[in-house]
Amino acid sequence: MAPWGYEKDNGPAHWHKDCPIANGKNQSPIDLINGEVKYDSGLKPLTAKYVPFSDAKFLNNGHSVQFQPSAGNGSELTGGPLAVKYNFEQFHFHWGNNDTEGSEHRVDGKMYPAELHFVHWNSTNPSFKDAVGSGGPNGLAVLGFFLKVGAENAALKPITDLIPKVKDAGTSVTVPSNFDMQAILPATLTDYYTYDGSLTTPPLAECVKWIVFKQPLEVSAAQMEAFRSVINRDGKPMGGNYRPPCPLHDRAVKTSFK
Numbered sequence: 001m002a003p004w005g006y007e008k009d010n011g012p013a014h015w016h017k018d019c020p021i022a023n024g025k026n027q028s029p030i031d032l033i034n035g036e037v038k039y040d041s042g043l044k045p046l047t048a049k050y051v052p053f054s055d056a057k058f059l060n061n062g063h064s065v066q067f068q069p070s071a072g073n074g075s076e077l078t079g080g081p082l083a084v085k086y087n088f089e090q091f092h093f094h095w096g097n098n099d100t101e102g103s104e105h106r107v108d109g110k111m112y113p114a115e116l117h118f119v120h121w122n123s124t125n126p127s128f129k130d131a132v133g134s135g136g137p138n139g140l141a142v143l144g145f146f147l148k149v150g151a152e153n154a155a156l157k158p159i160t161d162l163i164p165k166v167k168d169a170g171t172s173v174t175v176p177s178n179f180d181m182q183a184i185l186p187a188t189l190t191d192y193y194t195y196d197g198s199l200t201t202p203p204l205a206e207c208v209k210w211i212v213f214k215q216p217l218e219v220s221a222a223q224m225e226a227f228r229s230v231i232n233r234d235g236k237p238m239g240g241n242y243r244p245p246c247p248l249h250d251r252a253v254k255t256s257f258k
């Protein structure tokens with residue numbers, strides 16, 4: 001099989017051949033159906049403490065564009081449904097070729113134009129890779145933010161301004177050290193959905209505590225167009241790099257909000 005992707009011949013319907021867990025009972029993304037979620041008053045806000053990185057790259061890996069520090073720097077996530085501290089690993093995006101599609105998670109069947117994932121790994125493991133393979137839903141904690149078209153996102157502008165430099169698959173650029181990742185996040189990380197799930201791309205490991213925020217972030221139409229100019233490994237627009245929703249099976253989706 002050609003390397004996995006999102007085209008007809010290598011897209012989500014094919015992934016089970018190399019990754020049989022694709023048909024597992026804890027797969028992501030899912031459709032977040034408000035009539036089926038359950039409020040949990042024990043779900044407190046999350047706390048993200050991000051330290052500016054001196055040596056991070058922004059890269060096109062053929063299926064997304066990703067902010068990737070070369071090493072950890074003490075940036076961490078705690079609180080919410082998490083029992084321990086999680087170390088920041090990377091953030092990346094999923095988007096569509098028009099404003100009616102692009103997000104991985106959906107809300108009552110609605111897709112947003114894009115979704116931003118902040119990936120963290122359970123600090124009781126020696127590394128990110130070990131956390132992915134640690135078994136069970138506490139290996140990674142991924143924060144999901146929906147993106148909708150509106151005002152320009154000044155915090156994301158240093159990143160979206162770099163997109164033309166990573167237009168082609170396999171290219172990367174150094175991110176200026178004054179990039180303030182913390183500024184991307186809302187001031188308080190309060191209203192979210194949380195459930196046990198998986199990576200949304202191969203290897204699709206069922207190792208993720210998903211935390212999807214109710215309130216979308218805004219990006220400008222120009223910033224959305226920047227994403228849509230990115231090219232994938234087959235030389236086609238990368239837009240459409242989202243997996244459709246997977247069956248919930250007997251999982252519960254909890255909310256921190258009523």
Ligand SMILES: NS(=O)(=O)c1cc(F)cc(F)c1
Pocket residue numbers: 117119142198199200201202203204
């Ligand atoms: N898209 S995702 O956030 O589930 C994800 C995160 C990751 F670190 C590795 C993956 F393969 C997939």
Ligand SMILES: [Zn+2]
Pocket residue numbers: 092093094117200
């Ligand atoms: Zn993702």
